[in-house]
Amino acid sequence: MPLVPKHIQDLQPYKAGKPIDELRRELGLERIVKLASNENPLGVSPLAQEAIQKAIADVNRYPSPDGYALRKALADRYDVNMGNVFLGHGSEGIISLIMRTFLLDDEEAVTSAGSFITFDIQAQSRGIKLHRAPLKDYQIDLDAVAGLVNEKTKLVYLANPNNPTGTIFKVHKFLSFIQQIPKHVLVILDEAYFEFARQDPAFPDSMQYRFDNVITLRTFSKAFGLAGVRIGYGFAHENFISNLMKIKLAFEPSSLAICAGVAALDDVEFLEQTIRLNRIGKHFLYQLFDELGLRYLPSHTNFVTIVLDSEKTVNTLYDKLLHKGVIVRPLKAFGLPNCIRISTGLEEENEFFAKILKQIL
Numbered sequence: 503m504p505l506v507p508k509h510i511q512d513l514q515p516y517k518a519g520k521p522i523d524e525l526r527r528e529l530g531l532e533r534i535v536k537l538a539s540n541e542n543p544l545g546v547s548p549l550a551q552e553a554i555q556k557a558i559a560d561v562n563r564y565p566s567p568d569g570y571a572l573r574k575a576l577a578d579r580y581d582v583n584m585g586n587v588f589l590g591h592g593s594e595g596i597i598s599l600i601m602r603t604f605l606l607d608d609e610e611a612v613t614s615a616g617s618f619i620t621f622d623i624q625a626q627s628r629g630i631k632l633h634r635a636p637l638k639d640y641q642i643d644l645d646a647v648a649g650l651v652n653e654k655t656k657l658v659y660l661a662n663p664n665n666p667t668g669t670i671f672k673v674h675k676f677l678s679f680i681q682q683i684p685k686h687v688l689v690i691l692d693e694a695y696f697e698f699a700r701q702d703p704a705f706p707d708s709m710q711y712r713f714d715n716v717i718t719l720r721t722f723s724k725a726f727g728l729a730g731v732r733i734g735y736g737f738a739h740e741n742f743i744s745n746l747m748k749i750k751l752a753f754e755p756s757s758l759a760i761c762a763g764v765a766a767l768d769d770v771e772f773l774e775q776t777i778r779l780n781r782i783g784k785h786f787l788y789q790l791f792d793e794l795g796l797r798y799l800p801s802h803t804n805f806v807t808i809v810l811d812s813e814k815t816v817n818t819l820y821d822k823l824l825h826k827g828v829i830v831r832p833l834k835a836f837g838l839p840n841c842i843r844i845s846t847g848l849e850e851e852n853e854f855f856a857k858i859l860k861q862i863l
C-alpha cells in the first residue's frame with residue numbers, strides 16, 4: 503500500500519500568477535505591474551481596512567463559529583434566511599468543503615474544460631472522477647455539460663462568468679440547462695465575478711432563479727479587494743448549509759475576515775469606483791488589442807483573454823513581458839495553451855502594459 507495515494511501523487515498543484523517580489527528578486531526591475539491574478543487594482547475597501555484595524559485588538563479571542571455578523575448582513579442584503587448563507591476561506595474553501603461534505607468516493611463530477619482549475623484540483627485531491635465538456639468557441643457549452651451527467655454524477659460545477667474566458671452563459675440557456683439536470687445532482691454556480699457581470703440583463707443572477715439543488719458561490723476577493731483576507735460566501739438550501747456547517751473547521755473564517763466582509767458590503771463607493779475603473783480598463787484593452795490586430799474574448803469580468811496562434815507565441819510574449827516588468831497569465835494550465843489572460847489594472851498600469859506590448863510587437 504503506497505503511503506501517498508496515486509491520485510495525490512499525480513496531482514499538479516495550482517500555480518498562481520507570479521508574485522511581484524519574486525520577479526523583483528529575479529530580475530531586479532524597478533517597475534513591475536502585475537496583471538495576472540484578477541485582483542482589485544484599486545486596493546482594499548477603505549471601510550474594510552478600518553474594520554480590520556479595529557478588530558485586530560480582539561484577535562486573542564476565537565471568532566464566532568457561525569460567522570453570525572456576516573451571515574446576517576448577507577442574509578439581509580439578499581433577503582434570505584441566515585440558514586441559507588454559508589461563509590468560507592474564500593470561495594475555493596467552500597468548493598473544497600462541498601467536495602468533502604457531499605461526495606462519496608465513487609460518485610462523479612462534471613464541469614467545462616477551459617474553466618477554473620481549482621475545481622479540477624479539488625476533485626482530483628478527493629480522487630473523484632471528473633468529466634469535462636469542451637468549450638464551444640471559448641464559451642461554456644451547457645448542452646455538452648448536461649450531456650455528460652450520468653447516474654453516478656453528484657456534482658456539476660459552472661463558473662459564470664467563466665475564468666479564464668470571461669464569457670457568460672445567458673439566462674435562457676441556464677434555464678433550459680437546469681431543467682435537464684436531475685434534482686439530486688448539486689449544481690455549483692460560481693459567481694466570483696458577479697459584480698462585474700450583473701449589469702448585463704442577459705446574465706442569469708442565480709439569486710433571482712432559486713433552485714433547491716443550486717449552490718451559489720461569491721467572493722470578496724475581486725470587486726471588494728479582499729483577496730488576501732480569504733473570505734467567500736455561498737447561498738443554498740438550508741439542508742445543504744446545515745451539513746456544510748457540520749464539516750467546516752470550527753473557527754473558519756477568521757474574525758478579521760468576517761468583520762472585513764461586513765464592512766466591505768457597505769462600501770458602496772469603493773464598489774462603484776472598482777466597477778467604473780474596470781469598465782475603463784476593459785475598453786482600453788479592447789482598443790489596444792484592436793489596434794494591434796490581436797483577437798480577444800469580450801469579457802464580463804475584470805480581465806481580458808487574448809487568443810494567439812500558438813503556445814510558442816504565448817511563451818515568447820509572456821517571457822518578453824516579464825523581462826520588461828509586466829506579469830500576465832499564460833493559460834496552458836487552464837487547457838488554453840494559445841491564450842493569455844490580462845487582468846485590468848489602474849489606468850497607468852494599463853498604459854504601461856500597452857507601451858511595453860507595442861514595443862515587443
Ligand SMILES: Cc1ncc(COP(=O)(O)O)c(C=O)c1O
Pocket residue numbers: 539540591592593594595618661663664665692694720721722723729732733734
Ligand atoms: C471563477 C473563480 N472562482 C473562485 C475564485 C477564487 O476566489 P476566492 O479568492 O474567493 O477563493 C476565482 C479566483 O480567481 C475564480 O476565478
